[in-house]
Amino acid sequence: MELGLQGRTALVCASTSGLGRATARALAEEGVTVVVTGRSSDRAREVAAEMPNAVGIGCDLVADGGAEQLLTAARKAVGDIDILVLNGPGPAPGPARDTDTAGIEQAIETLVKPQQLLVRSVLPAMLEKGWGRILSISSTSVEAPMPNLSLSNLGRAALAGYLKTLATEVASQGVTINSLLPGRIATPRARQIDEAAAQRTGRTLREVETASRAAIPAGRYGEPGEFGAAAAFLCSAPAAYITGTALRCDGGLVPTL
Numbered sequence: 168m169e170l171g172l173q174g175r176t177a178l179v180c181a182s183t184s185g186l187g188r189a190t191a192r193a194l195a196e197e198g199v200t201v202v203v204t205g206r207s208s209d210r211a212r213e214v215a216a217e218m219p220n221a222v223g224i225g226c227d228l229v230a231d232g233g234a235e236q237l238l239t240a241a242r243k244a245v246g247d248i249d250i251l252v253l254n255g256p257g258p259a260p261g262p263a264r265d266t267d268t269a270g271i272e273q274a275i276e277t278l279v280k281p282q283q284l285l286v287r288s289v290l291p292a293m294l295e296k297g298w299g300r301i302l303s304i305s306s307t308s309v310e311a312p313m314p315n316l317s318l319s320n321l322g323r324a325a326l327a328g329y330l331k332t333l334a335t336e337v338a339s340q341g342v343t344i345n346s347l348l349p350g351r352i353a354t355p356r357a358r359q360i361d362e363a364a365a366q367r368t369g370r371t372l373r374e375v376e377t378a379s380r381a382a383i384p385a386g387r388y389g390e391p392g393e394f395g396a397a398a399a400f401l402c403s404a405p406a407a408y409i410t411g412t413a414l415r416c417d418g419g420l421v422p423t424l
Contacts, residue, residue: 171404173198177250178241180204180228180285183214185354186304187254189395195220197399199250202241204228228255234281238288247292250402253282253326254304256356257319260363266317278322283329290342299342300402303330307348309413311421315367316360327413334411343410345401350417351379352389385418 176199182191183205195201195218203215208225215223222244226237241248258274286301293299306313309327312320327346334344351357365375380387397416400406415421 168405170197170399170402172250172399172402175199175249176202176245176247177252177402178202178204178237178248178285178289179252179254180237180282181254181256182252183207183210183223185356186349186352186391186394186398187252188214189391190252190254190302190304190398191221191395192218193392193395193399194250194252194402197403199402200245202245202248204237204241228281229277234284234288238285247296248289249293249296249298250300250302251285251289252302252304252398252402253285255282257306257316258322259318260315260360261317262315263317266321270318271321274318274322275325278319279326279329282326286330286333290337293342294337294340297341301330301342301344302398302401303327303344303346304398305346305348305413307350307415307417307421309346309348310415310423315363331411338410341407343401343407345410346413347394347398347401348413348415348417349394350389350415350420351383352391352394352416354391357388383418383420387418389416389418 177194179187179191179201181187182203191201191203201221203211203221203223204226205211206227211223211225215221224240227233258277305323308320309323330344361375362372365372394416
């Protein structure tokens with residue numbers, strides 16, 4: 168399938184590893200000029216050098232002024248942003264009963280405020296062109312909150328609600344806004360969650376991973392490349408009629424339609 172992305176530009180947040188990196192690679196291979204981002208400038212440039220049509224920019228998105236600095240640098244490098252991919256690490260694990268005001272503020276500062284600023288900043292140019300794609304790399308916790316991830320559940324659901332509302336407002340103007348919800352994908356973040364579960368329950372990491380795979384109908388963790396391919400499609404020209412939706416990429420893990 169021709170995705171119709173040749174010559175487009177993309178800013179992919181937190182794309183030096185994991186799902187962000189897989190998404191950046193998939194877009195670059197479709198002819199998109201991709202801005203790879205991460206806290207380390209050297210690492211961002213190193214990862215970008217492995218891809219066609221990519222540049223690396225270092226920036227801490229959640230630092231004061233981080234989103235503004237990233238957008239300034241990205242526009243200087245590639246011009247207006249046609250595709251914005253929101254991504255980033257979640258807050259530390261923890262049960263809901265221990266959630267306090269500081270934790271809630273951390274979740275919003277990490278998972279909502281910088282993302283909303285980026286969206287608000289790139290949207291005018293997209294609307295003027297009559298074409299744009301905004302994609303949030305989120306989590307299946309948006310549909311089925313995960314145990315011991317109360318702050319992540321809170322922040323990701325808040326961002327998803329905002330994006331769904333915005334999608335209905337701009338759908339008629341050529342801009343689509345969607346969320347892609349990974350289940351158990353073989354990334355460093357998934358390993359971090361498994362290690363935390365092992366420590367919490369007293370089981371070995373191997374036991375935790377075995378139990379996790381057993382709960383997935385596909386019988387395995389997903390590959391980052393599989394996720395990246397789904398992300399690239401949602402950003403494509405043929406996906407122009409898909410907006411305001413949350414697509415699971417989870418091997419059948421979430422037991423709902």
